[in-house]
Amino acid sequence: ITEYLLVPNLISDEIDEIEFGKDGKPLFIQGPHDNAVKIINKLNETVGEGNYHYIQQGEDMEM
Numbered sequence: 001i002t003e004y005l006l007v008p009n010l011i012s013d014e015i016d017e018i019e020f021g022k023d024g025k026p027l028f029i030q031g032p033h034d035n036a037v038k039i040i041n042k043l044n045e046t047v048g049e050g051n052y053h054y055i056q057q058g059e060d061m062e063m
Contacts, residue, residue, distance in 0.1 A: 021052075021053070022053045023053070025047075025051055025052050025053055026043060026047060026051075026052040026053070027052065027053040027054075027055070028040070028043060028052060028053070028054045028055070029055045030054070030055065030056050030057040031057065032057060034057075036056070036057075040054065
């Protein structure tokens with residue numbers, strides 16, 4: 001599947017864009033095996049603090 005995300009011309013389904021995240025920002029939903037501190041640090045480093053959404057494990061998801 002990743003191949004089709006990276007090379008969108010491989011499929012001709014008339015979809016020009018694939019949206020990720022929430023409200024135009026990255027979205028991290030913590031799973032039971034995720035190192036949340038490491039991922040949050042990477043998000044802060046790459047997109048900046050406050051420029052992403054984060055849902056902790058056990059939190060209700062309101063999308």
